[in-house]
Amino acid sequence: MNALEVHDLVREYVVREESGSRFRRRRTVVRAVDGLSLRVAPGESVGFLGANGAGKSTTVKLLTGILVPTSGTVRTCGLDPVARRRDLARRIGVVFGQRSQLWWDLPLRESFRLLAAIHRLPRSVWEPRLRELDERLDLGRFLATPVRQLSLGQRMRGEVAAALLHSPELLLLDEPTIGLDVLSSERLRRFLDAERAERGTTLLLTTHDTGDVQRLCDRVLVVDRGRAAYDGDLPGLVRRVGARRILVVDLRAPVTPRTVPGAELLGVEEGGLRLRYAFSAQETTAAQVLAQVAQDADVRDLSVEEPDIADVLRTLYATSG
Numbered sequence: 370m371n372a373l374e375v376h377d378l379v380r381e382y383v384v385r386e387e388s389g390s391r392f393r394r395r396r397t398v399v400r401a402v403d404g405l406s407l408r409v410a411p412g413e414s415v416g417f418l419g420a421n422g423a424g425k426s427t428t429v430k431l432l433t434g435i436l437v438p439t440s441g442t443v444r445t446c447g448l449d450p451v452a453r454r455r456d457l458a459r460r461i462g463v464v465f466g467q468r469s470q471l472w473w474d475l476p477l478r479e480s481f482r483l484l485a486a487i488h489r490l491p492r493s494v495w496e497p498r499l500r501e502l503d504e505r506l507d508l509g510r511f512l513a514t515p516v517r518q519l520s521l522g523q524r525m526r527g528e529v530a531a532a533l534l535h536s537p538e539l540l541l542l543d544e545p546t547i548g549l550d551v552l553s554s555e556r557l558r559r560f561l562d563a564e565r566a567e568r569g570t571t572l573l574l575t576t577h578d579t580g581d582v583q584r585l586c587d588r589v590l591v592v593d594r595g596r597a598a599y600d601g602d603l604p605g606l607v608r609r610v611g612a613r614r615i616l617v618v619d620l621r622a623p624v625t626p627r628t629v630p631g632a633e634l635l636g637v638e639e640g641g642l643r644l645r646y647a648f649s650a651q652e653t654t655a656a657q658v659l660a661q662v663a664q665d666a667d668v669r670d671l672s673v674e675e676p677d678i679a680d681v682l683r684t685l686y687a688t689s690g
C-alpha cells in the first residue's frame with residue numbers, strides 16, 4: 370500500500386466577482402488542481418514544489434480530507450481522507466507553518482496533554498514519547514511558556530513535536546523552515562532526518578528552500594497550474610533546466626586559480642582559501658571540476674550548492690509552456 374495515491378485529481382473553486390453592475394456577480398471557476406496523479410511509497414521523503422498559486426496547499430488539503438475533490442481519487446495511508454478523516458488523523462501528522470495546532474494561551478506542555486487526550490494515547494505511551502521529542506528538539510526550556518510568547522523557532526519545534534506525538538506514519542509539512550535562521554532550520558532538518566531514519570516516517574513537504582530539499586528529500590514533485598511538471602530527484606531537475614550548480618572548494622594554501630573547462634570561476638574568498646566554480650551539469654561534473662582544481666591545489670574540503678529553487682522553477686515553467 371502506498372502512503373499516498375492520487376489519480377486524476379481535480380479541484381475547482383468557484384469565485385464570484387463583482388461585474389460592475391450592482392446586481393450581477395460574475396462566476397468564475399478556478400481549477401487549482403487539474404488532473405494530478407502521484408504516488409508516494411512508505412518511507413519516501415518528497416519535496417512538493419511549485420510557484421505561488423501552483424496548487425500545493427489545495428493538494429495538501431485534499432490529501433488530508435479538509436477539502437473534497439471535484440473529481441478524481443485520493444488515498445492517504447490507504448484511506449479515503451474525506452470519508453475516514455478521523456481514522457486518518459491518528460495516522461498522519463500535519464504542520465502548517467501559518468496555522469498553529471497549539472493552544473495559544475496555554476503553556477506549551479498543556480498542548481501535548483490535550484493532543485494526547487484527542488488521540489486517546491495512554492500516559493505510558495505519550496509521556497515517554499514527549500520526553501524523547503523534548504530531548505531531540507530541546508523543548509524543555511520553554512515547555513512552561515505560553516505558546517503566544519514563544520519565538521518562531523521555538524514554536525515551530527513545538528508544532529513539529531505536536532504533529533509527531535502520536536508517532537504518525539506520514540508527516541505533511543508546509544514550509545517547515547520558513548522564517549527560521551540557519552541554525553534553527555538545520556536543527557529541525559537534522560531532527561526530521563533522524564525521525565525518518567529511525568521510524569521510517571513518510572514525509573511530504575512543501576518548500577521554497579533548496580536546503581530543505583537537499584537535506585530532506587530523495588525525490589521532488591513539481592506542480593505547475595495544478596498539474597505535475599516534474600517527478601524525480603533534485604539533480605535531475607537541475608539538469609533538466611540546465612541550471613548551474615556551484616562547487617565550493619576549500620584549500621589548505623592559496624593558489625592562483627586555474628581555468629577549468631566547462632566551469633566559471635565565480636570568486637576567490639577567504640584570502641584565497643576558498644574557490645567557487647559554477648558549472649552546468651550538461652557540460653561537466655563536480656568530480657571533473659574538482660579533479661582539475663586539485664591538480665595544483667591542496668584540497669581540504671568541498672561542497673556542492675544547488676541553484677535556488679525559485680530560479681529552477683521559473684526556467685522549468687518557461688520551457689514547459
Ligand SMILES: Nc1ncnc2c1ncn2[C@@H]1O[C@H](COP(=O)(O)OP(=O)(O)OP(=O)(O)O)[C@@H](O)[C@H]1O
Binds near residue numbers: 400401420423424425
Ligand atoms: N479558497 C479559495 N477560493 C478561490 N480560489 C482559491 C482558494 N484557494 C486557492 N485558490 C486559488 O487556487 C490556486 C491554487 O492555490 P494554492 O493555494 O493551492 O496554491 P499554492 O501552490 O499552495 O500557493 P502558495 O505557494 O502561494 O501557498 C490559486 O490560483 C489560488 O488563487
